[in-house]
Amino acid sequence: MLYDLIPHIINGLALGLLFALLALGFMLIIGVMEVINLAHGSLFALGAYIALVVMTPDGGLPFAFMQPYYDLPVIPRYIIALIVGPIVVGVVGMGLEICLRRTYGKDPLYGLLLTFGAAMVLEEGIREIWGSSEYALPIPRGISGGFIAGDLIYSNYRIYAAIFSAAMIGVLWVFLNKTPYGAVIKAGAHDSEMVRALGYNLKRLRLYVFAFGAALAAIAGIIMAPIWGIRPVVGVDAVVPAFVVIVLGGVGSFWGSVSAGILVGLVVGLTAAFLTDWSLLSMYLLLLAVVTFRARGLAGKASVLEA
Amino acid sequence: MQAMEYDKKQTAAWITPPMLIAFAVFATLPLWIETVGLYEYLAVEVLIWVIFAMGFNLLLGYGGLPSFGHGAFFGIGAYAFGLAQFNVWANLWFCLAAAIFVTAVIGGIAALFLSHRRGIYFALMTIAVGQIFYFIASKWTTVTGGEDGMLNIKRLPVDFGLVEFSIKSNVGLYYLTFGLFVVVTLLLWRLTNSPYGRVLRAMKQNETRVAFIGYSPRLYKWSVFTLSCAIAGLAGGLFAMAQEGAYINIMSLQWSGTIVLIVLIGGGFVSFWGPLLGVIFYFVSRDVLGAYTDTWLLWFGLIFMGLVMFKPDGLAGIWRDYIGGRKAKSEQSGNPATVASGR
Numbered sequence: 001m002l003y004d005l006i007p008h009i010i011n012g013l014a015l016g017l018l019f020a021l022l023a024l025g026f027m028l029i030i031g032v033m034e035v036i037n038l039a040h041g042s043l044f045a046l047g048a049y050i051a052l053v054v055m056t057p058d059g060g061l062p063f064a065f066m067q068p069y070y071d072l073p074v075i076p077r078y079i080i081a082l083i084v085g086p087i088v089v090g091v092v093g094m095g096l097e098i099c100l101r102r103t104y105g106k107d108p109l110y111g112l113l114l115t116f117g118a119a120m121v122l123e124e125g126i127r128e129i130w131g132s133s134e135y136a137l138p139i140p141r142g143i144s145g146g147f148i149a150g151d152l153i154y155s156n157y158r159i160y161a162a163i164f165s166a167a168m169i170g171v172l173w174v175f176l177n178k179t180p181y182g183a184v185i186k187a188g189a190h191d192s193e194m195v196r197a198l199g200y201n202l203k204r205l206r207l208y209v210f211a212f213g214a215a216l217a218a219i220a221g222i223i224m225a226p227i228w229g230i231r232p233v234v235g236v237d238a239v240v241p242a243f244v245v246i247v248l249g250g251v252g253s254f255w256g257s258v259s260a261g262i263l264v265g266l267v268v269g270l271t272a273a274f275l276t277d278w279s280l281l282s283m284y285l286l287l288l289a290v291v292t293f294r295a296r297g298l299a300g301k302a303s304v305l306e307a
Numbered sequence: 308m309q310a311m312e313y314d315k316k317q318t319a320a321w322i323t324p325p326m327l328i329a330f331a332v333f334a335t336l337p338l339w340i341e342t343v344g345l346y347e348y349l350a351v352e353v354l355i356w357v358i359f360a361m362g363f364n365l366l367l368g369y370g371g372l373p374s375f376g377h378g379a380f381f382g383i384g385a386y387a388f389g390l391a392q393f394n395v396w397a398n399l400w401f402c403l404a405a406a407i408f409v410t411a412v413i414g415g416i417a418a419l420f421l422s423h424r425r426g427i428y429f430a431l432m433t434i435a436v437g438q439i440f441y442f443i444a445s446k447w448t449t450v451t452g453g454e455d456g457m458l459n460i461k462r463l464p465v466d467f468g469l470v471e472f473s474i475k476s477n478v479g480l481y482y483l484t485f486g487l488f489v490v491v492t493l494l495l496w497r498l499t500n501s502p503y504g505r506v507l508r509a510m511k512q513n514e515t516r517v518a519f520i521g522y523s524p525r526l527y528k529w530s531v532f533t534l535s536c537a538i539a540g541l542a543g544g545l546f547a548m549a550q551e552g553a554y555i556n557i558m559s560l561q562w563s564g565t566i567v568l569i570v571l572i573g574g575g576f577v578s579f580w581g582p583l584l585g586v587i588f589y590f591v592s593r594d595v596l597g598a599y600t601d602t603w604l605l606w607f608g609l610i611f612m613g614l615v616m617f618k619p620d621g622l623a624g625i626w627r628d629y630i631g632g633r634k635a636k637s638e639q640s641g642n643p644a645t646v647a648s649g650r
Contacts, residue, residue: 036427038564102616108427109373113571114615116564120608128602236560240438247431281442284435291432292420 007152008273009266014158014227016265017165018220020258022238023245024172025216027257030246031189032209035100035111040217041239042122045232047089047218048225049126051081052135075140085222086215092122093214097207119235126232137225144226161223168219169258176254185209189252244287250297260298313369313508313577317500321493325580329492333485337478345594347477348549353590354484355545358491360570360582362538367567368575368582369499370531371511373430375563376437380536382444382558384410384543389457389553390450399463406544407537413440414536415529422529425514434560441558456554460547474548484545491538499579507531565589568611574623581623588622 022044029037037043052058055077057070070077096118103110143160146153176182188195188205196202221238228234241264249260267286272279291297336350359381366372384406391405417436424432444451451457465472465483474480498504506527510517514524547553556562573585592610596603618625 036430099612099616103619106619109430110615110619112373112427112430113568114612116568117608117612117615121605121612124602124605124608128605240434240560243431243434247428247435277446278442281439281446284439284442287435288420288432288439 003150004152005270005273007154008269010154010162011158011272012266012269013262014162014165014265015269016262017162017169017258018224018261019241019245019264020261021165021168021172021223022217022220023242023249023257023261024169024254025213025220026242027246027251028185028189028209028216029213030251032185032192033097033100033104033111033206034108034192035103035115036108037096037210037213038112038115038239039096039118039122040115040213040242041235041237042119042126043089043093043214043217043235044221044224044238045126045230045235046092046122047085047221048137048230048234049130049135050085050088050218051222051225052130052137052230054081054084055138058135074138075142078138078140082219082222086218089218089221090211090215093211094207096214097210100210101203119239123232123235130232132232135230137222137230139226157226161227164223165220168216172216173254241283244283246297248287248290248297253298256298313579317505319500321497323496326492326496329580329583330489333488337481345591347481349590349594351477351481351484351549353586354481354488355542355549356569356586356590357583358484358488358545359539359542360566360573360575360586361491361495362535362542363566364570364575364579364582365495365499365507365538366531366535367570369504369507369511370528372528372532373567374433374437374532374535375430375560375567376433376435376440377535377539377566378560378563379437379440379444379558380410380414380539381543381546381562381566382553382555383413383440384540385460385547385550385553385557386444386451386457386543387540388544388547389460392460392463397461397463399465402463403541403544406547407540410540410543411533411537414539415533418529418532418536421532422525434563437558437563438560441555441560444558445555451553451555454555456552457547458552460550460552462548462551480545480549487541487545491541496579503527572611572614572621574621574625574627576624577620577627578623581621584622 022040026037026040029035029040055074057067096115099118100111100114103114139157143156146155148154176186184195184200184205187198188200188202188209192202192206195205217238221234224234224238228237245257245261245264248264249256249258264283264286267282268279271282333354337347340347340350363374363377366374366377387409388402388406391402391409395401395405421429421432421436445453447453448455462474462480465474465479472479472483474483499507506517506522509520510522510524510527517527518524543553543557546557569585569589570582571585572588573583574581575585578584589607592607593603596606600606614621620627
């Protein structure tokens with residue numbers, strides 16, 4: 001019985017690590033900007049659409065001179081997509097941060113509402129440009145398909161997604177903890193006014209952190225695209241788990257979010273094994289159960305969000 | 308927070324000039340709505356959403372509790388109305404009472420999990436609660452009809468014992484809704500101007516101090532949440548009749564977010580009448596912008612972002628600033644009692 005569950009556990013793990021990657025960008029933004037970025041899911045979706053444009057002519061760049069480029073093998077195009085997607089979405093994130101500046105120092109509800117409006121604009125913008133139909137992102141042959149071990153089928157892509165996300169989380173950890181830039185970001189999340197008092201350019205820090213968080217969302221979107229497909233509504237499907245992971249893991253805790261992400265992924269994956277339709281519900285029930293007993297999640301500290 | 312306040316004075320009046328204007332406008336609305344190029348059903352829709360939004364503003368504006376799951380309770384009201392009609396007693400008053408009661412009970416239970424949350428944590432938990440009900444409604448197809456919705460809900464006749472009115476026409480349904488709107492408005496007006504309303508406003512400013520004075524914020528949060536759920540249930544029941552069915556989409560996170568947006572765009576934080584302005588603005592711009600472009604939500608979203616950035620107090624705030632600018636020297640500005648008279 002347990003043995004049969006291994007593919008589901010791997011699926012859950014891949015999902016969970018992706019949620020964690022998405023949630024970490026979300027959390028950096030909460031930390032430094034004190035803003036709940038409801039547009040995070042839309043940035044995630046936008047990342048996937050940008051990858052689509054980079055990888056296939058379906059994405060809406062039907063220029064003739066692009067044709068030789070689309071004749072390139074899949075792997076270089078995939079790598080270019082993984083670089084271009086986060087950069088473009090990072091720039092969009094910068095634009096959003098500039099809009100958000102007017103809400104700093106007010107009730108956090110205003111930031112939340114502004115990003116809700118931005119999510120609406122991004123989703124409708126995506127609909128306007130790419131339509132409502134579903135697209136599939138081509139992936140290199142090496143990571144598509146599956147293999148059979150014992151009696152069970154394993155998806156290569158899920159294993160790749162899990163490893164890639166885990167590696168990204170590792171890189172992020174090293175960046176935040178072992179580099180001077182990471183130290184400033186963490187200090188900014190702890191007390192942004194103090195960082196300014198020490199002579200750092202807080203305005204620029206916020207701009208870059210928002211762009212960085214948006215870029216992480218784009219990466220998660222590109223990796224998730226072959227699993228969920230690319231649709232305009234995918235943004236809502238993504239932003240809600242990011243919330244759940246943050247609240248569950250506790251705001252401000254790196255490993256809290258990672259473990260909460262894995263926990264959510266596993267619960268969703270395993271519920272899907274038995275009751276496919278109810279798999280997303282289990283996530284909310286888990287949240288309700290944990291938060292009822294541990295108000296700040298698994299590893300959270302007091303934060304600006306309770307004010 | 309200095310800009311984001313209601314009038315400090317409370318009033319003992321039951322009827323105020325803006326209220327009379329609102330009642331007069333809505334009482335005559337079916338007579339002239341078609342001459343301004345709109346249609347009767349829109350009036351019904353607007354008035355139902357006004358009831359919902361005003362009840363919601365009790366929670367959001369007065370209590371300072373942003374619920375991002377309130378669409379779920381609107382939906383529960385609609386389903387409860389339909390179920391009561393099909394399975395128990397097809398009487399209008401009974402079905403509306405059932406919609407209110409069921410929604411209040413479910414909302415009251417949900418509020419038990421929410422009433423000790425603060426700030427953004429409250430908002431996040433309401434998202435979770437709203438999504439739980441959304442999923443239950445979408446998967447429990449034997450009861451709710453799932454994605455297809457609950458069909459064939461009838462517009463029950465308004466039964467006053469001796470006389471009976473049919474509300475099969477949109478105008479008939481409109482006047483039933485209008486009657487309930489008047490009742491709900493009077494109740495909410497008195498409630499927000501009562502000691503209860505005063506504690507709510509105080510809690511929005513500083514919950515800890517309210518607790519120090521000796522009030523229980525938990526009890527107040529629980530009761531205001533339950534009350535606004537009950538009003539949502541009433542609006543949901545009416546909406547089920549208007550649509551002649553109950554559908555899942557109004558329970559979604561997008562709709563729950565949209566109602567927050569509607570209330571804020573109207574200026575729910577600074578005026579009792581903010582939600583009303585917001586609903587009118589939303590539905591009229593849906594029809595007007597929608598006539599020109601398929602992606603009206605894109606433009607509406609941009610307008611909304613602009614409002615949050617430059618005029619965070621919404622339409623009512625713009626009006627207040629206008630009035631305030633005109634008589635800045637003569638008296639104190641920002642009386643919400645004067646705000647809506649500019650509609």
